[in-house]
Amino acid sequence: MATEGRPHLALVGGMGTGKTSVGALVAERVRRRHIDLDRWVQADTGRSIGVLFDELGEEGFRDAEQASLERALELFEPIILSTGGGVLGRSSNRDALCTRSYVVWLRATPETAAARVGDGHGRPLLEDGSPVDVLRRLAEERAPLYEAAADLAVDTDNRSADEVADEVSVFLEGRQGAPA
Ligand code: S3P
Numbered sequence: 001m002a003t004e005g006r007p008h009l010a011l012v013g014g015m016g017t018g019k020t021s022v023g024a025l026v027a028e029r030v031r032r033r034h035i036d037l038d039r040w041v042q043a044d045t046g047r048s049i050g051v052l053f054d055e056l057g058e059e060g061f062r063d064a065e066q067a068s069l070e071r072a073l074e075l076f077e078p079i080i081l082s083t084g085g086g087v088l089g090r091s092s093n094r095d096a097l098c099t100r101s102y103v104v105w106l107r108a109t110p111e112t113a114a115a116r117v118g119d120g121h122g123r124p125l126l127e128d129g130s131p132v133d134v135l136r137r138l139a140e141e142r143a144p145l146y147e148a149a150a151d152l153a154v155d156t157d158n159r160s161a162d163e164v165a166d167e168v169s170v171f172l173e174g175r176q177g178a179p180a
Pocket of ligand 1: 013015016019038049083084085086087122123125138
C-alpha cells in the first residue's frame with residue numbers, strides 16, 4: 001500500500017544520471033507504472049523538447065513541464081516518475097514533488113554523465129558548449145536544490161542501472177512496505 005500523502009517516487013538529478021533507465025527498472029521491480037516526464041511533456045504538447053525550446057524558449061518548455069508534472073503527481077495510482085534535470089528550478093515544482101513523492105537524487109560526475117549523453121542530441125541545453133562543461137555548471141548550480149529535496153542520494157558512477165535500481169527499490173520498500 002502507498003503511504004498516505006506521498007504515493008509516488010520521483011527520480012531527480014542531472015542529465016545523464018540514469019533517471020529514465022533506473023526509473024523503468026524500479027517500476028518493474030515494485031510493480032508500478034513508470035512515467036518519464038520528458039515523454040509526457042512531448043505527448044501533451046505534440047512537440048519534441050528541441051522544438052519546444054526553439055519555438056517557446058526555455059520558459060515555455062518549463063511551463064509545459066510544470067503542467068505535465070502536476071498532472072502526473074495528481075494520479076491516484078502510485079507511480080515511479082523520472083523527471084527532467086531542471087524540474088526543481090521552479091519552487092512550485094519542488095513543493096509539489098516533495099508533497100506527493102519520495103525524492104531520490106541520482107548523482108554522477110560530469111565526466112560520467114557526459115559519456116552517457118553522448119553528443120547531447122535532443123537536449124537543447126547541451127548545445128551551449130561542450131557537454132561536460134555544461135553538465136558541470138548545471139550540477140554546481142542545481143546541487144543545493146537536489147540536496148534540499150532529496151530523501152535519498154545515490155551515486156551512480158561505475159554502477160549499472162540494475163544496481164542503482166536495486167538500491168532505490170530497497171529504499172522505497174522500506175518507506176512504503178511495498179511488495180518485492
Ligand atoms: C533538462 C533535462 C532534460 C530535459 C530538458 C532540460 C535540464 O531531461 O528535461 O532538455 O534542464 O537539465 P533529462 O534530465 O532527462 O535529460
